[in-house]
Amino acid sequence: xxxxxxxxxxxxxxxxxxxxxxxxxxxxxxxxxxxxxxxxxxxxxxxxxxxxxxxxxxxxxxxxxxxxxxxxxxxxxxxxxxxxxxxxxxxxxxxxxxxxxxxxxxxxxxxxxxxxxxxxxxxxxxxxxxxxxxxxxxxxxxxxxxxxxxxxxxxxxxxxxxxxxxxxxxxxxxxxxxxxxxxxxxxxxxxxxxxxxxxxxxxxxxxxxxxxxxxxxxxxxxxxxxxxxxxxxxxxxxxxxxxxxxxxxxxxxxxxxxxxxxxxxxxxxxxxxxxxxxxxxxxxxxxxxxxxxxxxxxxxx
Amino acid sequence: xxxxxxxxxxxxxxxxxxxxxxxxxxxxxxxxxxxxxxxxxxxxxxxxxxxxxxxxxxxxxxxxxxxxxxxxxxxxxxxxxxxxxxxxxxxxxxxxxxxxxxxxxxxxxxxxxxxxxxxxxxxxxxxxxxxxxxxxxxxxxxxxxxxxxxxxxxxxxxxxxxxxxxxxxxxxxxxxxxxxxxxxxxxxxxxxxxxxxxxxxxxxxxxxxxxxxxxxxxxxxxxxxxxxxxxxxxxxxxxxxxxxxxxxxxxxxxxxxxxxxxxxxxxxxxxxxxxxxxxxxxxxxxxxxxxxxxxxxxxxxx
Numbered sequence: 001x002x003x004x005x006x007x008x009x010x011x012x013x014x015x016x017x018x019x020x021x022x023x024x025x026x027x028x029x030x031x032x033x034x035x036x037x038x039x040x041x042x043x044x045x046x047x048x049x050x051x052x053x054x055x056x057x058x059x060x061x062x063x064x065x066x067x068x069x070x071x072x073x074x075x076x077x078x079x080x081x082x083x084x085x086x087x088x089x090x091x092x093x094x095x096x097x098x099x100x101x102x103x104x105x106x107x108x109x110x111x112x113x114x115x116x117x118x119x120x121x122x123x124x125x126x127x128x129x130x131x132x133x134x135x136x137x138x139x140x141x142x143x144x145x146x147x148x149x150x151x152x153x154x155x156x157x158x159x160x161x162x163x164x165x166x167x168x169x170x171x172x173x174x175x176x177x178x179x180x181x182x183x184x185x186x187x188x189x190x191x192x193x194x195x196x197x198x199x200x201x202x203x204x205x206x207x208x209x210x211x212x213x214x215x216x217x218x219x220x221x222x223x224x225x226x227x228x229x230x231x232x233x234x235x236x237x238x239x240x241x242x243x244x245x246x247x248x249x250x251x252x253x254x255x256x257x258x259x260x261x262x263x264x265x266x267x268x269x270x271x272x273x274x275x276x277x278x279x280x281x282x283x284x285x286x287x288x289x290x291x292x293x294x295x296x297x298x299x300x301x
Numbered sequence: 302x303x304x305x306x307x308x309x310x311x312x313x314x315x316x317x318x319x320x321x322x323x324x325x326x327x328x329x330x331x332x333x334x335x336x337x338x339x340x341x342x343x344x345x346x347x348x349x350x351x352x353x354x355x356x357x358x359x360x361x362x363x364x365x366x367x368x369x370x371x372x373x374x375x376x377x378x379x380x381x382x383x384x385x386x387x388x389x390x391x392x393x394x395x396x397x398x399x400x401x402x403x404x405x406x407x408x409x410x411x412x413x414x415x416x417x418x419x420x421x422x423x424x425x426x427x428x429x430x431x432x433x434x435x436x437x438x439x440x441x442x443x444x445x446x447x448x449x450x451x452x453x454x455x456x457x458x459x460x461x462x463x464x465x466x467x468x469x470x471x472x473x474x475x476x477x478x479x480x481x482x483x484x485x486x487x488x489x490x491x492x493x494x495x496x497x498x499x500x501x502x503x504x505x506x507x508x509x510x511x512x513x514x515x516x517x518x519x520x521x522x523x524x525x526x527x528x529x530x531x532x533x534x535x536x537x538x539x540x541x542x543x544x545x546x547x548x549x550x551x552x553x554x555x556x557x558x559x560x561x562x563x564x565x566x567x568x569x570x571x572x573x574x575x576x577x578x579x580x581x582x583x584x585x586x587x588x589x590x591x592x593x594x595x596x597x598x599x600x601x602x603x
Contacts, residue, residue: 083543085305086312123599131590133413134599194598201596228305228312229348262543263307270308270538278534281360281542282527285549289367292553296561297375 068107069097070241070249079226079235081259087228090255094220094239107217108151108158108242112169113224115146115204115257116233122191136183138191140175145231146204147174150211150222160245167240167247171196171205203227232258308541309353315547317347322361322551329365329552330372330559331566332500332515332575337362337493338423338582340548349544356533356540361548362494363526366519368553372560373516380467380513384520386474387499390481391488391525398489399532405490415491420587422487426501427579433505434572441569467517469510476507485525494522497579511568 072094079088092111120143126135151158155170164170175195177188199205204227212222224237235257241249259267270277304315321343325336337358344354373379405411461474480502484495499518503509509517534540563571 081305083305084303086303120600125594125597125599127593131413131417132592132594134410191598194596195600198596198598198600228303229310231310259307263305266307266542270534270540270542274535274538275531277538277542278531278540281534281540281545282363282530284542285360285364285530285545286367288546288549289364289553289556290371292557293368293371296372296554296557 066248067099068102068241068243068248070109070239070251071095071097072111072237072239072251072253074237074253074255077253077255079230079255079257081230081232081257081263083262085228085263087230088226090224090226090237092222092224092237092239092253094251096218096220096241102217103243105243106158107214108153109212109214109220110149110151110155110159110169110240110242111212111222111224112238112240113146113148113226113255114144114236114238115231116235117142117144118231119143120195122195124187124191124194138177140177140191140195143175143195143199144205145233146226146235147171147199148206148208148224148226150208150224152210152212152214152220154209155207158242158245159247163242163245163247167238167250169240171200171207174205202229204229226257230257304543304547306349306353306541306544308539309349309357309544311348311350313347313349313544318544318547319551321347322548323555324551325361325548326365326368326552326555326557327559327562328555328575328578329362329496330369330556330561331563331571332496332559336365336496336552338419338491338497338579341493342582342586344544349541350539352537352539353541353544356530356537357544357548359494359526359529359533360540360542360545361552363523363530364545364549365552365556366494366523366526369556369560370516370519370523372557373519376516377467378513379516379520380465380509381517381520382463383465383467383470383477383509383513384517386463386477387481387484387517387521388524390478390483391485391521392528394482394485394487395489395525395528396485397482398486401486402490416586416590418487418491420583420590422498423579423583424587426498427576427583429505430501430572431576431580434569434576437569438573465509467510467513470508472507480506481521484521488525488529494526496522497575515563 072092075091075093079090090113094109096107120140122138122140123134123136125132127133149155149170155164159169164173168174175192177192196205208222208224211224212220214220233256235255237253237255239251239253240247258264266277269280302315303312304318305312321340325340325343328339329336340358340361341354344358345351349357370379402411405414462471463474464471480499484499484502487493487498488495496518499521500514503514503518504511530540
């Protein structure tokens with residue numbers, strides 16, 4: 001079928017185009033060393049123009065759907081939090097490799113960005129003696145600090161429940177209450193939903209159905225908005241290729257998010273030399289107080 | 302114009318912070334209150350984590366009260382002897398308050414206790430102040446204005462009498478010590494300087510001359526704020542220097558303005574203004590305790 005052959009040719013073309021796009025994006029983005037809270041420094045790879053070697057695949061698609069593989073790169077491998085940081089836009093480019101003509105039916109792509117997980121303490125307000133007090137707490141072992149999902153179409157239309165669960169895709173599968181306290185019983189679902197709802201309200205969890213643009217079943221592109229209230233650490237971008245509700249291939253990319261410059265300096269000082277930092281804060285305050293007083297006396301005697 | 306705060310880890314509008322610091326600074330200079338009782342809730346309202354809001358607020362209070370204090374020292378409106386006695390009580394009270402805070406933290410009810418304390422103290426202080434000021438205003442209108450001062454009560458007759466020249470008092474040292482201790486304790490638990498409690502206590506309980514009340518209150522607040530800032534920086538690493546700087550720049554200018562504005566305004570009107578403000582904050586916090594919340598769940602950031 002000529003249509004299929006054209007698609008295959010477009011695939012090879014797309015791979016070349018992808019290489020070019022990545023090279024351009026790499027040149028455009030500023031390269032900065034990112035120091036993570038654990039003291040490790042990430043120096044972004046210099047040769048962003050080279051396509052990455054395909055990693056070992058853990059996805060085993062049904063044989064009739066196998067044969068398509070996904071590659072993806074981010075426009076930048078790090079996000080630097082500067083004094084003027086107001087959030088960031090992550091661009092992800094990708095392409096689908098195939099050895100033979102694609103099977104019939106639509107191809108879909110899901111991109112999931114996950115921030116470093118932290119434990120979260122959740123409390124429910126209860127009314128006692130006419131006032132609202134905080135009730136018992138529930139510790140959730142790990143809640144990602146960011147969870148953004150972009151896809152070619154709404155998740156319900158392209159992803160089976162089994163695979164959503166297996167790969168933890170979608171807001172229903174972000175939080176797991178593994179060892180919840182006994183007294184929670186029938187309230188488990190309410191607590192789990194509350195964690196997601198509260199994170200959504202802060203713009204930290206969100207869905208963007210239709211956020212991934214797939215051209216010619218080969219080349220795809222998405223932009224993910226990172227909010228200003230980012231937690232430092234390693235962020236993971238997972239890219240899933242789907243057919244008939246099943247994940248047929250997946251790949252990952254990492255992004256380091258860290259403070260730089262003044263932000264880094266103040267944060268490090270506050271945590272490594274708290275006494276010095278405290279005294280400096282007080283001295284700064286008193287100096288500012290004296291300066292203002294002197295300034296006013298000079299201006300309005 | 303946004304600015305990313307390194308410790309709070311949020312991005313906030315810089316002009317908003319300057320304005321907030323300025324507004325609270327004016328109050329600080331006018332009334333001799335640190336303004337923490339307004340600053341802390343407002344910072345939390347604009348999205349600063351509570352722990353950072355409390356700690357950084359105290360750093361800003363140190364700057365504002367120092368600036369205000371200098372203006373009052375120049376006008377010789379500070380009773381250092383009285384301030385020192387109250388401070389001695391304040392340090393002891395603050396140390397006890399820190400222990401109490403740790404105990405409440407273990408119980409998981411800090412937020413509730415702090416809210417109730419705010420409502421009770423702001424409500425009673427604001428109510429008393431408003432009533433007294435309105436009465437004073439009425440007396441002035443009727444032309445029977447009388448300087449209310451130094452009503453002798455049983456507290457002032459306790460042993461260890463001291464002479465406080467600046468305050469024009471010869472009273473026992475126990476009431477100022479007790480007031481200082483109470484304020485220090487509340488400061489540690491509520492994350493405020495305590496001026497809104499101290500100023501009325503100095504006027505109504507100790508009977509100090511109103512001219513030195515504000516300056517002496519600022520003297521005590523300054524040291525309490527320094528102590529609190531250091532304690533938070535060392536134990537919780539929750540002082541945000543960049544946030545403090547923004548609040549301080551706005552705050553010190555505001556405080557100077559307030560200190561200059563103060564003598565030009567009428568004392569009774571000033572007190573009514575403060576009383577209304579205090580009652581307003583009290584009402585807001587009180588309604589939060591009673592009204593059903595929009596969101597039943599809360600994530601603990603602390």
